[in-house]
Amino acid sequence: MKKTLYCLLFSLCVAGCGESSREPTDTAGSADGLAGVTAEVEAYYAANPDFFSFKTPADLPPDLVWENNNHLPEIGSPDAIKGGTQNAAMQDFPRTLRTVGPDSNGGFRAYLLDDTGMTMAHLHPETRDLYPGLAESWAIDEAARTVYVKLDPAARFSDGEPVTADDYLFMFWFYRSPYIMAPWYNNFYSTTYTNITRYDDYTISITTRELKPDLDERVLLLRPIPQHFYTDMGDDFSERYQWEFEPTPGAYIIRPEDVRKGRSIALTRNKDWWAKDKKYWRYRFNPDRIQFTVIRDDAKTFEAFKRGDIDQFGLGLAEYWYEKLPDSDPDIQAGYIHKVMYYNQRPRPNFGLWINTAQPLLSDRDIRLGINYATNWELVIEKFFRGDNTRMNTGQEGFGEFTHPTITARTFDISKAQAHFAAAGFTERGADGILVNDQGQRLAFTLSTGYESLRDVLTILREEAAKAGLDLRIEVLDGTVGWKKVQEKQHDIFFTAFGVFLELYPRFWEHYHSDNAYDRAFLDDGSVNPERKLKTQTNNLESFAILEMDQLIERYRRSSDRDEMIQLAHRMTEMHHEHASFVPGFYQGFFRIGHWRWLRYPEGFSHKHAQGPGEAFVHWIDTDMKAETEAARRDGTRFDPVIRVHDQWAE
Incomplete structure (x- = not known):
């Protein structure tokens, strides 16, 4: 995964740290290009037989030990409610919906991929162990620097197409391709791995060049690239796919009608999301819709938050935590807005x-x-x-x-x-x-x-x-x-x-x-x-x-x-x-936010290794509580104030 510019105001709090808009093209995904790109891809596989291998399940080593870490604790709360719209703000409109190539490295990429996408496995935010994503199970052969993976046959992209071994073979061609104009990806995917083997539609193995301490992560954190979507790859890749949302196996999609350039953009929860009932995923990604509106001025964003137009606001800056939203603020004392500070342990952004x-x-x-x-x-x-x-x-x-x-x-x-x-x-x-x-x-x-x-x-x-x-x-x-x-x-x-x-x-x-x-x-x-x-x-x-x-x-x-x-x-x-x-x-060894009481979090609020409150998408919108709170604000009803500091992971 390539590093992205750090978004100062935490996930879903204020800003998306995105890029400005450009005009879309309407040529992505045309069926006319399918044969051409398929022929080019297959020719590449054939020209690199040491890297791309094709075998049968009978060729799998017989002594593999398959695991899936299903003993790890759930993520999120069984009290979470699906539905509702979360309102958020961002300072800049994303320059592209691509997650690779020119202008794709902005902060909004987190909502397109890093925090919402799915890989074969994911790092648990509390234990830092791997839990299943697109993989049903995996086996590790350290001596051979190889990880074997059984993909979950139920896994689907948001357009209904299955996630298969072919999408992982295509991933290597895609990230090595000069069309994407992404030197980091070209280098990483050409030098880090030495082989991918397809055993059947849902079984693969991937071998790394070196036996690194994080062998399992280097393989299991890889994401599939949907070959059926990228049918017209060529030198015009960046323009052709500039405003095309790539089908995702994750929970949220972006619909064309929700892209209002320079003004707003929205994520919509896929009601047919294949993982919605899976352990580690079923209590997450709860709002039906996350609406981002461009508000370029921090002061105006805070005003919108105080009006209740957006649901939470990052209080990482001292002036917001101590002065603009002090513990004595009427909305805090009335229990309408909650303040939370959470200490974490993880690698730090290099300010x-x-x-x-x-x-x-x-x-x-x-x-x-x-x-x-x-x-x-x-x-x-x-x-x-x-x-x-x-x-x-x-x-x-x-x-x-x-x-x-x-x-x-x-x-x-x-x-x-x-x-x-x-x-x-x-x-x-x-x-x-x-x-x-x-x-x-x-x-x-x-x-x-x-x-x-x-x-x-x-x-x-x-x-x-x-x-x-x-x-x-x-x-x-x-x-x-x-x-x-x-x-x-x-x-x-x-x-x-x-x-x-x-x-x-x-x-x-x-x-x-x-x-x-x-x-x-x-x-x-x-x-x-x-x-x-x-x-x-x-x-x-x-x-x-x-x-x-x-x-x-x-x-x-x-x-x-x-x-x-x-x-x-x-x-x-x-x-x-x-x-x-x-x-x-x-x-900053912690993160701080203010959120309206209708935006709910699990009892423990977050996780030891979380970067920000929205990263794991464990929050939800309680629409009944929102109506109750809005009525209370009108008639003066008060609730108990909530000001919490979670310091169990303070260093």
Whole structure:
């Protein structure tokens, strides 16, 4: 799974962090293209016989031990009620309904795939063990680096077509195809796996190149791609499928009539969803409809929440938790709105400053070190977050043994900042207090972000940096424009974070390998290619390119030894820290929301490893309680206030 830009306001609370709209095409899925793409796919299978194998059930190893982890606890509550409409808001309209290719990496992808889709198995949010999704059972042969899977014959896509082994064979062709214009997928699916074998319509095996500690997850978290839908694959893929909703085995669909570009979009629960009565799924995905309306201004979104026009609102920012919706708020004291804080344990989104080392001056390590020392995150945490958040030390926090145990982030230090700036030639201050070099060039960079709600964070950083002679010009963009700028590598410094999946160990390739920085970063002798060109549409936002790091990343990806991987992760983290192209910001070890009392959650509210309240879709809408609450607001009836802090997983 590819990382996506982190959506600051948690799932189904406020924003979708999406992209802007483009005009649709009407050519996707035409029957005329079926024969053509089928012939191309089958020719690809035939040309790669070592990767694509076709056998019979009689060829399955006889000693396989099949499992399904059906002993794990249920997810959700048997009290959940199906039905109703959940009203939510998003700051930007999604740029596409595709989940791969250009412009597909926005936050709304969570509702298209990451939080609503289905894979062969899923990680339990409480225990982190795998539970069944599209798979009926599975068996693991570690010696052969192979996972055998029996797909559930009942599994269906939302258009009624069965999920079969062929959709997994097609998945590998699809993700390796140049048509999708997605280098990360092309690389991952070409280098991570070495074979898929079809035994019958519902039995497959997949072999990985290396025996990694998470062998089972690397296979069982794969999703099928419906070959019957992608009939017209070609160079116009991104335009052809721009506004086509891919059939899903998950609970929600998007109907064409519910896409009102620039204004609203809705998810509709599939009443014929094949998994609606399955354990682990039957108490989830409860609202019949989730209606997202574009509200670009945070203040207006909060006003809509207080009116009851949207059902819940993220209170992660201190000003909302303590000031705008304090415990003393009349709606809180009357029990109409509930406040909840839930501590979690999981890998943390890497909030910080991503410095584009391809830009003039920022290629100088002394400049970058100076920026590290000139940014006062301690004051940001104290003043803006009221001390609730924690300073990040690296870009890989929350991965247990894989997180570096001793590195600490550079703290605000004017003297050290000025010393590094002086080493880079900036020794004199201009009339405005900003450092200049002997050519009269000011020490000034544009600090951009797509987080309107964190504008004041940048203001604090700018004011403090000026004390060290550094001018940070603040540029707050909407999510669409900001993401486009950073993907095209046009930024100086970008303040953002990537969402992090519940993985055993951190990833390094996408952010730090030179393959994602330049077309050809180094010559054959290892020297820097003087003619190299920046590569766009990747997650290497720092234009990070060090040959030794490339070599370590490749060893890390090949390694099957956990201890070696830990050592490599620590060394790569040290190199990244030494390079100083990332200024670690903060993380939040909890999430907080306010929700109207008719939006219900299970008794325990959430789960140990949940990223946000809506991630597992265990909530539901109680329409009777909504009517009761609306009547109570009119006549002044009050309920007991509900303010809960779930701190059993606090670290």
